[in-house]
Amino acid sequence: MSKQKIILCCGENGRSVIIGDVESEPVAGEPVRLTNACMVLYWSSDCGGLLGLAARGPRGNTRITAKVPVVVETKWQEWIALTDEASEKVGTWPAC
Numbered sequence: 796m797s798k799q800k801i802i803l804c805c806g807e808n809g810r811s812v813i814i815g816d817v818e819s820e821p822v823a824g825e826p827v828r829l830t831n832a833c834m835v836l837y838w839s840s841d842c843g844g845l846l847g848l849a850a851r852g853p854r855g856n857t858r859i860t861a862k863v864p865v866v867v868e869t870k871w872q873e874w875i876a877l878t879d880e881a882s883e884k885v886g887t888w889p890a891c
Contacts, residue, residue, distance in 0.1 A: 800882040802875040809872030832866040852884025861890035
């Protein structure tokens with residue numbers, strides 16, 4: 796797997812949503828290292844939920860933080876691959 800942009804649902808309840816690049820597919824029970832990572836603070840209902848965010852990218856008044864070089868997450872619940880369309884929109888979305 797080459798670099799893939801994913802959504803990682805993490806934290807105790809999986810409520811923290813981080814988007815970043817991974818070198819390989821995450822493995823259950825192992826830490827995940829994301830590069831060029833940002834956190835989704837809020838996604839608009841225009842996105843169509845979390846899977847809509849992964850499929851079509853941010854829309855409306857979605858709020859995403861600035862990017863950081865690296866995040867290592869040890870408590871994650873699930874991951875979702877972003878489509879090329881969503882990856883492109885996340886890359887150009889203004890940080891709050």
